Amino acid sequence: MCGLLLLGLTALPCLGQETDTTPQVRPEHPRLLLTSLRLQRLQELSLARSEQWRRLLSWALEPARRSAQAPDGPGLALCALVLRQKDPELSKQLAQLAVRCALNGARTGKAQSVSGHGRTGQNSLGDEPQLLRAAPLVQQVALTLDWAWPAFTPEERQRVSDWLTAQAKIFSKQGLGCFDSESAAALSITALAGLAAFGSNPAAADLVNQAWQQRYRAHLRPCLLQRGQGGGWFEGDTPGARAGLDLLLFAAAFHSATGLDPTDKVTWFDDRLSYLLFHLLPGLATAQRRSYRRTAPGGDAMLPPEMAAELVRMQMLALMALRPDDPASGAARALLLDPSTPGLLYGHNYVYDFLWVDPSAPTAPLATAPLSHLAQAVGRAVLRSDWSERATWLGFSCGPHFALRQHLDAGDLLIFRGSFLLPPGGGYDGPRTSHALNYAIRSVAANTLLIHDPKEYSWYDLRAGRQPRGAYSNDGGQRAWALFGPNGQLTQSAPWTASGLDSGPAPWSKLGPIYNVAQIEALEDQPRYAYLRGRATAAYDGSTHKVKRLVRHVFLLRSNGPDDAEAAEAVVVADDLVLARPGLSVRFALHFPQQPSSQRPLSKLAPGRWQGPASPLVLAAGEARLNVVPIRPADSRLEIMGGPGAASWVDGRNYPSQAPASNSAPWRAEFVAASPASPKLPLLHVLLPADQNAPPPPAISPLNSKDEDTVGVVIKDPSWPRVLVLRLGPPSVATPIIYGYPAGYTRHLVAGLLPETEYQVQVEPERIIISPGKGIKSSRAGLLAFRVGPPPKPAPPPAPIPVPPPGGRSRGQAR
Numbered sequence: 150m151c152g153l154l155l156l157g158l159t160a161l162p163c164l165g166q167e168t169d170t171t172p173q174v175r176p177e178h179p180r181l182l183l184t185s186l187r188l189q190r191l192q193e194l195s196l197a198r199s200e201q202w203r204r205l206l207s208w209a210l211e212p213a214r215r216s217a218q219a220p221d222g223p224g225l226a227l228c229a230l231v232l233r234q235k236d237p238e239l240s241k242q243l244a245q246l247a248v249r250c251a252l253n254g255a256r257t258g259k260a261q262s263v264s265g266h267g268r269t270g271q272n273s274l275g276d277e278p279q280l281l282r283a284a285p286l287v288q289q290v291a292l293t294l295d296w297a298w299p300a301f302t303p304e305e306r307q308r309v310s311d312w313l314t315a316q317a318k319i320f321s322k323q324g325l326g327c328f329d330s331e332s333a334a335a336l337s338i339t340a341l342a343g344l345a346a347f348g349s350n351p352a353a354a355d356l357v358n359q360a361w362q363q364r365y366r367a368h369l370r371p372c373l374l375q376r377g378q379g380g381g382w383f384e385g386d387t388p389g390a391r392a393g394l395d396l397l398l399f400a401a402a403f404h405s406a407t408g409l410d411p412t413d414k415v416t417w418f419d420d421r422l423s424y425l426l427f428h429l430l431p432g433l434a435t436a437q438r439r440s441y442r443r444t445a446p447g448g449d450a451m452l453p454p455e456m457a458a459e460l461v462r463m464q465m466l467a468l469m470a471l472r473p474d475d476p477a478s479g480a481a482r483a484l485l486l487d488p489s490t491p492g493l494l495y496g497h498n499y500v501y502d503f504l505w506v507d508p509s510a511p512t513a514p515l516a517t518a519p520l521s522h523l524a525q526a527v528g529r530a531v532l533r534s535d536w537s538e539r540a541t542w543l544g545f546s547c548g549p550h551f552a553l554r555q556h557l558d559a560g561d562l563l564i565f566r567g568s569f570l571l572p573p574g575g576g577y578d579g580p581r582t583s584h585a586l587n588y589a590i591r592s593v594a595a596n597t598l599l600i601h602d603p604k605e606y607s608w609y610d611l612r613a614g615r616q617p618r619g620a621y622s623n624d625g626g627q628r629a630w631a632l633f634g635p636n637g638q639l640t641q642s643a644p645w646t647a648s649g650l651d652s653g654p655a656p657w658s659k660l661g662p663i664y665n666v667a668q669i670e671a672l673e674d675q676p677r678y679a680y681l682r683g684r685a686t687a688a689y690d691g692s693t694h695k696v697k698r699l700v701r702h703v704f705l706l707r708s709n710g711p712d713d714a715e716a717a718e719a720v721v722v723a724d725d726l727v728l729a730r731p732g733l734s735v736r737f738a739l740h741f742p743q744q745p746s747s748q749r750p751l752s753k754l755a756p757g758r759w760q761g762p763a764s765p766l767v768l769a770a771g772e773a774r775l776n777v778v779p780i781r782p783a784d785s786r787l788e789i790m791g792g793p794g795a796a797s798w799v800d801g802r803n804y805p806s807q808a809p810a811s812n813s814a815p816w817r818a819e820f821v822a823a824s825p826a827s828p829k830l831p832l833l834h835v836l837l838p839a840d841q842n843a844p845p846p847p848a849i850s851p852l853n854s855k856d857e858d859t860v861g862v863v864i865k866d867p868s869w870p871r872v873l874v875l876r877l878g879p880p881s882v883a884t885p886i887i888y889g890y891p892a893g894y895t896r897h898l899v900a901g902l903l904p905e906t907e908y909q910v911q912v913e914p915e916r917i918i919i920s921p922g923k924g925i926k927s928s929r930a931g932l933l934a935f936r937v938g939p940p941p942k943p944a945p946p947p948a949p950i951p952v953p954p955p956g957g958r959s960r961g962q963a964r
Contacts, residue, residue: 219254222293244300255312291345310346327372377417379524380424385448450577479513547683558595559667578810592626601625607691628691757795791816853889876901885920
């Protein structure tokens with residue numbers, strides 16, 4: 150059964166999904182993204198003067214369109230198609246303009262580089278492969294040729310068709326993997342060039358078959374099928390903004406032109422809309438004098454934020470149109486089509502609003518939408534407090550490595566409330582600059598742990614090929630893509646981008662011990678709390694094998710609720726860390742957009758650097774604040790660095806980004822554990838995001854337990870204090886969990902238990918004992934949640950029973 154409904158209206162017949170299927174291209178035009186039924190529906194929407202049509206037509210009639218820029222071609226061509234019967238003269242004029250756009254895009258019609266074409270509508274930062282710059286232009290010219298086909302002369306059609314096929318040939322040996330943006334771009338170029346030029350250029354049929362059989366079926370589809378659960382893109386969210394659109398344009402064009410459904414039974418397409426929905430940040434931003442919804446960053450920031458958001462919105466529109474029955478469609482429509490964000494930002498993209506938005510499609514109330522999403526295959530998760538514009542958004546990364554544009558950031562935590570309270574560190578000034586290789590792509594620029602061993606060197610290859618020992622900074626972070634022997638010698642290495650799932654010289658499946666450095670093991674979401682558990686032990690297994698165990702537990706304790714309307718929102722981060730040997734420097738690193746203030750005074754070490762005993766921090770950012778409370782170790786110290794000269798400080802020096810790039814999180818705080826005598830070093834920190842005008846945060850104290858393997862915190866909310874407990878180490882039934890708790894009403898959340906196992910909870914006046922036995926069953930994530938009330942008041946002593954005096958009646962006894 151075909152899983153893709155073409156633009157929500159009709160399904161073309163499936164020709165089968167077997168590997169040896171030869172695509173059969175429809176001879177008529179238009180055939181890219183459009184069918185006759187869809188065109189008829191668009192004409193109906195134009196007669197009804199839908200908002201999307203009015204915006205597109207107004208843009209098409211602006212004098213600026215006379216310059217005939219290539220990105221404007223699809224919008225002008227679609228307007229001409231829609232107006233063909235209603236206003237033939239205007240339709241003709243717009244079609245002629247569209248032809249000029251395509252000819253300007255194709256220039257001479259010879260095989261040539263696309264560099265120098267100027268505006269493509271998807272500008273990027275820094276240097277990037279020519280292939281990625283080519284894809285938007287080829288897509289624009291191909292759509293314009295297809296949609297304005299009758300307006301081209303035979304010579305013009307041939308000229309543009311030849312240029313399209315020549316561009317596909319230029320990149321025929323590139324993008325033959327599956328984990329990188331180049332592979333998605335090359336697929337889109339090959340498919341759209343071949344489909345648009347089919348029937349005009351003899352090479353087009355080979356391109357169509359190459360796109361389907363070689364690029365998609367043999368390379369990309371296996372990765373999307375087997376590593377696509379959750380819908381995340383392998384390189385990260387910012388590169389995925391463009392790569393995802395390339396894949397969707399390929400899928401939609403191939404289905405409309407051939408009837409083949411590239412999305413059928415492919416998990417990445419199934420989950421992509423939900424993934425994108427959860428990676429929209431709460432609230433609005435402004436660009437091009439219009440409001441838009443920001444999207445979470447991740448990986449190399451190779452696109453400006455507003456452009457990444459634009460491409461994500463286009464992806465979501467395409468998915469809602471292609472898969473109208475997707476469970477996330479209703480909530481996505483409610484969020485994207487809200488009057489505050491009526492459309493895309495850039496005029497040449499208005500065509501996709503008109504093409505893909507169905508004003509009559511149903512929405513779903515955001516109040517009933519889930520509050521968490523897990524993309525386990527790539528190791529990314531999102532938790533939300535709610536779906537309001539002032540919600541707290543929490544992102545967590547802890548997954549394997551696939552491609553160059555990823556960073557060494559296992560365990561990374563992001564917090565957003567109105568603006569980023571806990572953003573990623575570093576700026577993007579290119580993929581291989583000194584700033585990138587020594588700071589921005591390293592663990593030191595993530596909100597994670599740094600474990601410094603001066604003898605370690607695990608970074609021989611940082612995107613620039615193997616370099617001598619000492620070429621890069623020792624940030625105390627996670628290793629690059631190599632394995633090391635017992636004496637620190639490099640025994641095996643892998644490139645920064647795997648060649649494919651099972652194919653090529655560096656297949657991901659065969660290099661799992663190198664690439665599979667981290668994973669999210671559990672996500673549990675309940676109305677009052679959410680829980681994440683990520684394992685990153687292998688990420689720190691470098692040349693000195695410094696870590697035996699590192700599991701990060703993240704708890705989002707939501708505010709309010711039926712028990713206590715004054716309960717504060719809290720994020721508790723517990724790191725279950727076992728070092729390979731004592732004496733290593735362990736740092737809990739956090740990045741901030743502005744300088745945080747410490748509750749206790751700090752000593753100035755140098756310009757931009759301070760240190761002192763660990764104490765709570767507070768950050769004020771916009772209308773929100775973030776309080777940071779260190780709990781364990783109790784004897785840690787605090788270091789703060791940032792500002793001019795120290796914004797990218799690592800290993801004794803600063804690595805500033807090159808202008809015009811800048812570090813959006815120029816301040817870093819590190820809670821540094823004192824050199825432990827024992828390899829076991831659990832760390833516990835509480836982060837409290839809130840509005841600036843919210844009441845002061847509640848008092849927080851460490852859990853009272855004599856067991857070194859039981860840690861936690863008590864958040865002293867006004868009515869129902871919350872007690873969070875974590876049993877360290879692998880779940881076991883060997884010893885009971887025993888801890889103290891405050892008197893009165895309390896809510897308890899206990900983690901680190903065996904999953905789906907019954908536990909007996911014994912409540913005593915001053916302590917709680919949890920041991921295996923008949924009682925409460927733990928969740929699949931190994932959690933117990935329960936409430937404890939004050940002990941009942943002792944019953945009053947019974948009234949004395951009167952005893953009659955001997956030989957007579959008691960006083961008051963009835964006669």
